[in-house]
Amino acid sequence: MNLGLYMAQRLSAMVMVPLVFGHLGVMIYAIQGGLTTAEILERTMGSLWWFLFYGCFVVAVSIHSAIGMRVIVHEVLKLRGLALELVMWAFGISILFLGARAVMAVTML
Amino acid sequence: MYFHNPLKNDRCAVSEEDILEVSVWRGTGDTGEYETFQVPARESQTVLDVVTWIQQQIDPSLSYRYACRVGMCGSCAMMVNGEPRWTCRTHVKKVTRDGALQIGPLRNLPTIKDLAADMDPFFDKWIAAGGVHTPSRSRAEPIAEVSPEDPGRVEANKGIECINCSVCYAACDTVANTPDYLGPAALQRAWTLYNDSKVEDRQAVLDAVSKNNGCHNCHTQGSCTQYCPNELDPLSAIAGLKRASAKSFLFKSKEDRQ
Amino acid sequence: MIRPHRTHPLWFAYMLHRLSGLGLALFLPVHLYVLAMALTRPASLDRFLAFADNPIVKLAEFGLVFLLAVHLFGGLRLLALEFLPWSGRQKSAAAAALAGAFLVSGSFLLRAV
Amino acid sequence: MPLKIDIERYDTDILILGSGGAGLFAALHAHQSAPAGTKITLAVKGLIGKCGCTRMVQGGYNVALGNGDTVERHFMDTIQGGKWLPNQDMAWKLCEQAVVRVRELENEIGCFFDRMPNGQLHQKAFAGQTADRTVHKGDLTGIEIINRLMEQVLSRPIEKLQEHRAIGLIPNKSGDALAGVLFIDMRSGKFRFVRAKCVMMGTGGGPTMYKYHTPSGDKTMDGLAMALRVGLPLRDMEMVQFHPTGLLAGEHTRMTGTVLEEGLRGAGGQLLNAAGKRFMFDYDDRGERATRDVVSRGIYAEMRKNNNPEQVGMFISMGHLGPENVRQKFAGMVKRCADSGFDLAAGKVEVVPTAHYFMGGVVVDPDTRTAMEGLYVAGEDAGGAHGSNRLGGNGVANSTVYGGVAGDTMGADIRKMPTLRDPDEEILSAEVERAMRPFSNKPANIQTLRNNLQEAMWEDVGVMRTGEGMERGLSRIADLRGELLETGVDASHLAFNLTWHDWLNMASLIDISEVINRAALTRENSRGAHFREDFPEPGELEASYFTVVQKQGDELTVSREDVQFTIVKPGETILPDDEPETLVAAQ
Numbered sequence A: 001m002n003l004g005l006y007m008a009q010r011l012s013a014m015v016m017v018p019l020v021f022g023h024l025g026v027m028i029y030a031i032q033g034g035l036t037t038a039e040i041l042e043r044t045m046g047s048l049w050w051f052l053f054y055g056c057f058v059v060a061v062s063i064h065s066a067i068g069m070r071v072i073v074h075e076v077l078k079l080r081g082l083a084l085e086l087v088m089w090a091f092g093i094s095i096l097f098l099g100a101r102a103v104m105a106v107t108m109l
Numbered sequence B: 001m002y003f004h005n006p007l008k009n010d011r012c013a014v015s016e017e018d019i020l021e022v023s024v025w026r027g028t029g030d031t032g033e034y035e036t037f038q039v040p041a042r043e044s045q046t047v048l049d050v051v052t053w054i055q056q057q058i059d060p061s062l063s064y065r066y067a068c069r070v071g072m073c074g075s076c077a078m079m080v081n082g083e084p085r086w087t088c089r090t091h092v093k094k095v096t097r098d099g100a101l102q103i104g105p106l107r108n109l110p111t112i113k114d115l116a117a118d119m120d121p122f123f124d125k126w127i128a129a130g131g132v133h134t135p136s137r138s139r140a141e142p143i144a145e146v147s148p149e150d151p152g153r154v155e156a157n158k159g160i161e162c163i164n165c166s167v168c169y170a171a172c173d174t175v176a177n178t179p180d181y182l183g184p185a186a187l188q189r190a191w192t193l194y195n196d197s198k199v200e201d202r203q204a205v206l207d208a209v210s211k212n213n214g215c216h217n218c219h220t221q222g223s224c225t226q227y228c229p230n231e232l233d234p235l236s237a238i239a240g241l242k243r244a245s246a247k248s249f250l251f252k253s254k255e256d257r258q
Numbered sequence C: 001m002i003r004p005h006r007t008h009p010l011w012f013a014y015m016l017h018r019l020s021g022l023g024l025a026l027f028l029p030v031h032l033y034v035l036a037m038a039l040t041r042p043a044s045l046d047r048f049l050a051f052a053d054n055p056i057v058k059l060a061e062f063g064l065v066f067l068l069a070v071h072l073f074g075g076l077r078l079l080a081l082e083f084l085p086w087s088g089r090q091k092s093a094a095a096a097a098l099a100g101a102f103l104v105s106g107s108f109l110l111r112a113v
Numbered sequence D: 001m002p003l004k005i006d007i008e009r010y011d012t013d014i015l016i017l018g019s020g021g022a023g024l025f026a027a028l029h030a031h032q033s034a035p036a037g038t039k040i041t042l043a044v045k046g047l048i049g050k051c052g053c054t055r056m057v058q059g060g061y062n063v064a065l066g067n068g069d070t071v072e073r074h075f076m077d078t079i080q081g082g083k084w085l086p087n088q089d090m091a092w093k094l095c096e097q098a099v100v101r102v103r104e105l106e107n108e109i110g111c112f113f114d115r116m117p118n119g120q121l122h123q124k125a126f127a128g129q130t131a132d133r134t135v136h137k138g139d140l141t142g143i144e145i146i147n148r149l150m151e152q153v154l155s156r157p158i159e160k161l162q163e164h165r166a167i168g169l170i171p172n173k174s175g176d177a178l179a180g181v182l183f184i185d186m187r188s189g190k191f192r193f194v195r196a197k198c199v200m201m202g203t204g205g206g207p208t209m210y211k212y213h214t215p216s217g218d219k220t221m222d223g224l225a226m227a228l229r230v231g232l233p234l235r236d237m238e239m240v241q242f243h244p245t246g247l248l249a250g251e252h253t254r255m256t257g258t259v260l261e262e263g264l265r266g267a268g269g270q271l272l273n274a275a276g277k278r279f280m281f282d283y284d285d286r287g288e289r290a291t292r293d294v295v296s297r298g299i300y301a302e303m304r305k306n307n308n309p310e311q312v313g314m315f316i317s318m319g320h321l322g323p324e325n326v327r328q329k330f331a332g333m334v335k336r337c338a339d340s341g342f343d344l345a346a347g348k349v350e351v352v353p354t355a356h357y358f359m360g361g362v363v364v365d366p367d368t369r370t371a372m373e374g375l376y377v378a379g380e381d382a383g384g385a386h387g388s389n390r391l392g393g394n395g396v397a398n399s400t401v402y403g404g405v406a407g408d409t410m411g412a413d414i415r416k417m418p419t420l421r422d423p424d425e426e427i428l429s430a431e432v433e434r435a436m437r438p439f440s441n442k443p444a445n446i447q448t449l450r451n452n453l454q455e456a457m458w459e460d461v462g463v464m465r466t467g468e469g470m471e472r473g474l475s476r477i478a479d480l481r482g483e484l485l486e487t488g489v490d491a492s493h494l495a496f497n498l499t500w501h502d503w504l505n506m507a508s509l510i511d512i513s514e515v516i517n518r519a520a521l522t523r524e525n526s527r528g529a530h531f532r533e534d535f536p537e538p539g540e541l542e543a544s545y546f547t548v549v550q551k552q553g554d555e556l557t558v559s560r561e562d563v564q565f566t567i568v569k570p571g572e573t574i575l576p577d578d579e580p581e582t583l584v585a586a587q
């Protein structure tokens, strides 16, 4: 882990903080207020704001968790060099891909 | 068992019931096993005294290392009941569990023999972390005037009394998991340099600790601060380095753009 | 058994943060995948709602939120420690952050069930 | 010898023994002054920078840095403290160069010494000084100095031979120059012979043949014993400095003998006898604040009066100064005492005089050259700078100043030395055999012998000496030498075999104990650290002599040589007439 990776991981974490709070807040509010999932979905569909909200999250989380996984894999499985880079990128890209699909599903359909 | 004849003026001799069960690591490199010895318990007795007693009275082939015997040289650290400690200043009573002690070589370093660890990697990293002053003036010039209240000085002083005993290094799981990791003591030394107003090239200090093996690997486990026998706080020093390097990362890229 | 040199609050905070991060990293893809599939394939909301009512899914979703809360507070603690001028009270900060995490996730749990 | 001897051979250009203030400075200065490409090797009995006594320096470093203080005043204090026995040229160079060395430590090496609020160095006065001149870093000055020096050395291309114990100085065939040094690689137990054009010896003496002693465990007079064997003259060998307040915690703990700092007495600490009564004013007007030698004798005399086997030492008591205050001012000391179960802040701690520093050493010139070409000696191993007593704060000044001088001198001299010298192979194998001697005997307990030697030296050649006692001491030492030569060590594991090294330590200590004893018998007066009850007077200062011991064949010869007053004569001073006697404010 060097300064570049560290900054990427910490900055992405900082980006996620308000987003996660927002998301958790909505969830708690939704469940408490008796909102159904359907109602939520209705609101998010077609909303540019929600698209940006979850879009940001997905980008940040793919960066953040890919670096996090890199660290764990390196420390626990002792992977290093090219293999380590591949694991990180593969993980990041998969999350990004899955996340992008989910965001589309939630906001665009 | 054989009892060392209590010397003339020894007021601390004890009855035969007070026996410590001491298991000691014997071996070289990665191979070895624990061997158990019985040692008489005494009043003012340090873990180093126990080890010494075994070598002098029971098994002359036991290897260990010490020098100053008063907590200044940092040569005598070992694992005592699974925790890293300076043995010359660790009172037996504070660490025995049911009258038993387990003593092993310091963790995270290669073992030379028995209780003596090879400390070279620790010092190689000390230097690799940039832990050395680059001359700011010559011996012909006067000594810099520095106020003792200067904030940088206050910060540097917090970490300067490190005796490089490697206790923190042995306590840190990140060192265990990432063998290249510079480790708490070396990074703390870098932090004292960064805060030393006599150091001119602070960026060089940050660069040295910002590589793949640097301060950003620290996961704030805090075992370093927990175990430092001198009550130093490498955890906070490393956090300071992270903060300073992050700042320089943001500012430097700005400057580059200008 | 937990090795003796690890038995202090900061180390537990570290391990909790790592495990929650790992948990998130492993379950989030599943969450995202399921979410996308449920919504896209049949292109029908009903299907999803039925799916979301499934207790196993509910539990998994709850676990995710729980992990997120733990990890979030742990992460905030770390960010504060690293980026704010810290005091010498990391231990209590760790404890407070953990307590906060459990409080929030706990209250969520109570309401959700 | 039935065991097959294998000696690994190794060549370097400059070889340095020891990594205290002397060794590390020698390495740095040799690196700076020798021609490019010169191979420099640092060999040390422990780990670099982590053994020896420089690291244990608490009080600080004497240096005259102005504010009324001058090099002349520092010099006069040193001569008077040494009771006119110092080699004046060496003492002068010590005081003069200390100024440069401290600037070097701060500016080039990176040490940081305590400052006053105005940003200038803080200086205090040890007992026996007439100015506030001791520079320090809290009460852990040695750690600051050695850590910074160690970093400098580790970051340079200087070869390291760690846990290499020097066991013999090996001359060339004609015996007029040094060829190299024989070592035991302690980690493997193998012998290694290192040839070098220049060798600096800085193994730091170490009077650890006394029952109570302060120095680190690795110091056992190896250097002086080697110098003696190779025929070099040793001077002032009767001069052993005792620190008055060593911790007494029982014989089974290594804590016993370790020093309770001088500052405790300076701050008003009281010494109490078994009856709880203060006694130092019975011996000196300055009471507890008298110099080390005086206080040591006071405590020793009280101990003798007491004669109660249950109650060996005297007590130091700080409680009347307010436990909180003491706890704050002497945090390190209080914690250290607490570790061995004593409450320094509120209770009383049992103390005993403890052998601290060795003034005697190899005869050298002010450039650290010895009588043998290629051998240089600096630090506590070198005699002359302190005479009969060392001022607190002059020890580390001496090792750092002269270590640097040795490095510079070697860097210059080596240009005139085109080739390495070949060793006298006979001496080389004789030294190997000497070290292997215990393997042919039945293993036995060496610690018992060490204890007996320490008792003998403490009782018969200790704080107060008599002719009769020392004669007895000589025969006890002779008996112990005989016993040691019959005592064996199990040869089945030679790697990191501390017991073998205990044996070798004993061999060095016995040799030098005898030298101390003989030199002390030869000095029939009392000066500084040397006090004879049968000759309590200092003798005529103008006729001051120092003792020289040399080994010729198997015989020790002891002689007296006149002190040369090259700079100042007894009764005179080099300070201007109107200078006050002391600049230290009365406490």
Ligand SMILES: Cc1cc2nc3c(=O)[nH]c(=O)nc-3n(C[C@H](O)[C@H](O)[C@H](O)COP(=O)(O)OP(=O)(O)OC[C@H]3O[C@@H](n4cnc5c(N)ncnc54)[C@H](O)[C@@H]3O)c2cc1C
Pocket: D017, D018, D019, D020, D021, D022, D023, D043, D044, D045, D046, D049, D051, D052, D053, D054, D055, D056, D057, D058, D059, D060, D061, D062, D164, D165, D166, D167, D202, D203, D204, D205, D214, D215, D216, D218, D219, D220, D222, D223, D259, D356, D357, D378, D379, D380, D381, D392, D393, D394, D395, D396, D397, D399
């Ligand atoms: C507790 C204590 C406190 C002191 N406080 C002060 C003070 O406040 N002020 C002051 O001026 N002085 C003080 N002194 C004295 C001062 O420490 C010494 O005068 C000085 O440091 C000696 O330096 P040195 O380099 O000659 O030897 P040391 O620093 O002792 O170094 C000797 C080195 O030689 C090595 N060595 C020994 N034998 C061998 C061998 N056979 N082969 C290879 N290497 C060997 C040792 O391992 C060590 O590295 C104090 C001493 C002690 C013990």
Ligand code: HEM
Pocket: A010, A013, A014, A016, A017, A020, A061, A064, A065, A067, A068, A069, A071, A072, B218, B219, B220, C017, C018, C019, C020, C021, C022, C024, C025, C028, C071, C072, C074, C075, C076, C078, C079
């Ligand atoms: C919500 C805001 C979040 C914050 C503030 C945050 C903060 C952090 C921080 C500071 C670290 C570094 C820990 C260290 O180096 O010891 C980290 C590690 C990690 N995070 Fe997050 N994180 C957040 C969300 C997430 C999410 C959503 C995931 C998963 C998808 C995740 C996965 C990880 C992983 C796997 C690690 C590595 C753990 C380790 O190295 O011990 N994080 N997080």
Ligand code: SF4
Pocket: B074, B161, B162, B163, B164, B165, B166, B167, B168, B169, B184, B185, B188, B227, B228, B229, B230, B231, B232, B234
């Ligand atoms: S920081 Fe503390 S534990 Fe670590 S090496 Fe220094 S003194 Fe030892």
Ligand code: F3S
Pocket: B171, B172, B173, B174, B175, B183, B184, B217, B218, B219, B220, B221, B222, B223, B224, B225, B234, B235, B238
């Ligand atoms: S124990 Fe290790 S992980 Fe960091 S806080 Fe200390 S260096």
Ligand code: FES
Pocket: B066, B067, B068, B069, B070, B071, B072, B073, B074, B075, B076, B077, B086, B087, B088, B089
């Ligand atoms: S022996 Fe020096 S620190 Fe323990």
